[in-house]
Amino acid sequence: MFHKTFLTVAVSALLLSSFSANAHDGATGVVKERMDLMKSIGKNTKTIAPIAMGSMDMDLKTVEEGATNIAKAAKEALTKYPEGSLDDITEAKENIWTDWAKFEGLMKDLSSNAEALAKLAADGEEFELTDAFTKMAGTCKKCHMEFRVKKP
Numbered sequence: 478m479f480h481k482t483f484l485t486v487a488v489s490a491l492l493l494s495s496f497s498a499n500a501h502d503g504a505t506g507v508v509k510e511r512m513d514l515m516k517s518i519g520k521n522t523k524t525i526a527p528i529a530m531g532s533m534d535m536d537l538k539t540v541e542e543g544a545t546n547i548a549k550a551a552k553e554a555l556t557k558y559p560e561g562s563l564d565d566i567t568e569a570k571e572n573i574w575t576d577w578a579k580f581e582g583l584m585k586d587l588s589s590n591a592e593a594l595a596k597l598a599a600d601g602e603e604f605e606l607t608d609a610f611t612k613m614a615g616t617c618k619k620c621h622m623e624f625r626v627k628k629p
């Protein structure tokens with residue numbers, strides 16, 4: 478029980494820190510498009526987190542749909558980081574392009590982990606969801622720590 482609570486708290490903290498940096502009014506073009514994609518990833522993650530972590534009633538359909546949305550958005554997001562696409566508003570860091578293979582690898586991890594989660598939900602494997610969700614959420618953190626500007 479402690480374990481689950483701890484994970485839920487950790488995941489909520491991750492989501493809160495993602496959502497607090499929501500000041501992207503004025504973003505345009507490809508930067509806005511990828512922010513919107515990341516925002517939808519954040520929204521879907523927030524929807525499925527309490528279900529996958531066991532603090533809300535099981536709802537396999539919602540987890541399947543949310544995880545599928547995340548996988549799709551992650552794939553599309555990779556096309557929204559053309560080299561040097563930085564402006565005043567973006568939280569993307571320059572090392573995305575000097576370390577592209579790693580960035581791309583993490584985004585692909587996110588989509589494959591989200592696909593794995595969607596499949597478990599589709600197969601009714603409700604007891605596997607917590608681990609699969611935690612694994613997926615781990616990729617958010619890894620990438621943000623390295624490739625996203627930390628806001629105070």
Ligand code: HEC
Pocket residue numbers: 495496498499501508511512513515516518519520522547566567568569570580581583584585587613614616617618620621624625
């Ligand atoms: C491969 C790297 C990577 C992965 C994986 C990743 N993110 Fe992000 N995320 C970013 C970058 C880079 C930005 C900043 C984009 C910008 O400002 O141009 C960002 C921004 C965000 C934002 C802010 C969007 C906004 O409103 O501007 C949220 C919310 C977010 N991510 C949530 C998540 C969640 C939840 C996950 C995991 C399910 C995740 N991200 C996985 C790289 C990643």
